[in-house]
Amino acid sequence: MGLVQLLKSQVLCHLIMCYVFVVSGLIINLLQFCTLPVWLINKQLARRINIRLAYCISSQMVATLEWWSETECTLYTDPESFPLYGNENAIVVLNHSYDIDFLCGWTFCERFGVLGSSKVLAKKELSYVPVIGWMWYFLEIVFCKRKWEEDRTTVAQSLQNLHDYPENFWFLLYCEGTRFTRKKHQISMKVAESKGLPKLKYHLLPRTKGFWVTVQNLRGKAVAVYDATLNFRNNETPTLLGVMSGKKYHADLYVRRIPLDLIPEDEAECAAWLHKLYQEKDGFQEQYAQTGRFPGPVKSPPRRPWCLINWLFWVCLLLYPLGLLLVQLISSGSALTIAVAVALFSAASLGFRWMIGQTEISRGSSYGSKAVPLNNN
Numbered sequence: 001m002g003l004v005q006l007l008k009s010q011v012l013c014h015l016i017m018c019y020v021f022v023v024s025g026l027i028i029n030l031l032q033f034c035t036l037p038v039w040l041i042n043k044q045l046a047r048r049i050n051i052r053l054a055y056c057i058s059s060q061m062v063a064t065l066e067w068w069s070e071t072e073c074t075l076y077t078d079p080e081s082f083p084l085y086g087n088e089n090a091i092v093v094l095n096h097s098y099d100i101d102f103l104c105g106w107t108f109c110e111r112f113g114v115l116g117s118s119k120v121l122a123k124k125e126l127s128y129v130p131v132i133g134w135m136w137y138f139l140e141i142v143f144c145k146r147k148w149e150e151d152r153t154t155v156a157q158s159l160q161n162l163h164d165y166p167e168n169f170w171f172l173l174y175c176e177g178t179r180f181t182r183k184k185h186q187i188s189m190k191v192a193e194s195k196g197l198p199k200l201k202y203h204l205l206p207r208t209k210g211f212w213v214t215v216q217n218l219r220g221k222a223v224a225v226y227d228a229t230l231n232f233r234n235n236e237t238p239t240l241l242g243v244m245s246g247k248k249y250h251a252d253l254y255v256r257r258i259p260l261d262l263i264p265e266d267e268a269e270c271a272a273w274l275h276k277l278y279q280e281k282d283g284f285q286e287q288y289a290q291t292g293r294f295p296g297p298v299k300s301p302p303r304r305p306w307c308l309i310n311w312l313f314w315v316c317l318l319l320y321p322l323g324l325l326l327v328q329l330i331s332s333g334s335a336l337t338i339a340v341a342v343a344l345f346s347a348a349s350l351g352f353r354w355m356i357g358q359t360e361i362s363r364g365s366s367y368g369s370k371a372v373p374l375n376n377n
């Protein structure tokens with residue numbers, strides 16, 4: 001292990017990264033809060049400001065992936081679709097199998113210039129996570145409780161609000177509804193069997209209602225569905241802590257662009273269409289397992305320097321006061337002050353660990369670990 005690699009794997013280094021991320025994030029959350037009056041006067045201006053403020057937060061995590069861990073992100077897609085990416089509104093359907101699949105998604109958003117405005121149908125619990133969850137509130141992210149009776153109206157309304165959104169965005173949908181685990185897979189395949197649907201090997205059975213409601217409510221705004229299938233080379237199981245430790249991963253993403261007009265409007269037909277899509281995705285994963293690659297040519301956009309520049313800016317701005325504080329603390333010589341500082345430091349470390357835990361499948365929810373009885377309405 002080289003010296004730089006050794007440095008990157010140090011816990012102290014991770015704590016400093018978390019400190020910069022959280023403190024800068026809270027400053028940006030505060031600035032976002034200050035845009036509320038602007039919203040009342042000029043909604044589109046407030047949205048544009050929030051897109052840029054959100055970029056300052058999410059691009060720090062992208063910088064960690066691209067510049068710190070130097071993870072390689074390869075895109076398999078057809079050259080005709082490539083020029084459209086980033087220049088239109090789209091719904092992205094992605095498999096949900098890795099701790100950092102959202103981060104790989106963000107990396108592609110960054111490379112196609114839609115990181116600040118990118119959206120997702122996210123579980124409500126994430127809205128309470130400081131920095132990211134609070135940032136999402138101002139970005140008009142669509143939250144769901146994963147209880148259809150409650151979600152059907154709120155999700156539709158939040159999607160309708162995006163019709164006059166001023167900048168291009170990608171709307172991410174994890175139709176599986178939860179992250180892949182062996183247990184959840186077994187249960188969902190029992191549901192597939194009871195519905196007479198073919199079994200999937202690499203995916204959970206997709207939940208179709210969120211997809212249908214999204215397609216229906218974004219018609220006229222989004223023009224395509226990007227069917228995105230992600231995998232990692234050499235059976236890598238990437239984690240956020242691995243990325244922060246400077247581990248280099250190799251992500252491969254296969255994207256097919258499907259015009260929205262081709263997706264049926266009728267709910268049952270739309271559900272059948274999505275099930276077929278997941279069977280195809282399963283086939284792509286099988287091909288990847290056999291050959292180590294997805295179909296089609298490779299057309300990867302290069303990483304851009306902006307997220308690194310933003311990250312370095314916050315590092316420079318926030319490390320100086322931290323250094324001053326430490327010097328003052330040590331020179332004070334007061335045992336009580338030092339004890340309070342140690343207690344605060346420990347509490348902050350636990351908070352950081354809890355935030356990182358939100359990305360870990362092993363700490364995921366129990367959603368999808370038992371089959372909800374079938375209903376036929």
Ligand SMILES: CC/C=C\C/C=C\C/C=C\C/C=C\C/C=C\C/C=C\CCC(=O)SCCNC(=O)CCNC(=O)[C@H](O)C(C)(C)COP(=O)(O)OP(=O)(O)OC[C@H]1O[C@@H](n2cnc3c(N)ncnc32)[C@H](O)[C@@H]1OP(=O)(O)O
Binds near residue numbers: 226228
């Ligand atoms: C060029 C490059 C291209 C692309 C780059 C890639 C990506 C970049 C794009 C954007 C990035 C943007 C942001 C990313 C940043 C961060 C994202 C991070 C995290 C957020 C993710 C989440 O929070 S995922 C969880 C929330 N989302 C969802 O759940 C969405 C899917 N769910 C649904 O659609 C649901 O239908 C619902 C939520 C709307 C409602 O949930 P409910 O549970 O009430 O659902 P259902 O009605 O669906 O459930 C009952 C039906 O399901 C059957 N059932 C029962 N048990 C199971 C089971 N175990 N598995 C499957 N199905 C089951 C049941 O029988 C019912 O069936 P019916 O036939 O009666 O419907």
Ligand SMILES: CCCCCCCCCCCCCCCCCC(=O)OC[C@@H](O)COP(=O)(O)O
Binds near residue numbers: 129
């Ligand atoms: C720049 C340096 C980086 C420092 C990092 C510091 C802390 C990072 C905190 C990240 C916070 C949260 C990101 C939220 C993304 C979580 C994505 C996710 O995958 O959610 C899970 C849901 O989809 C489904 O939930 P489950 O039912 O599987 O349960």
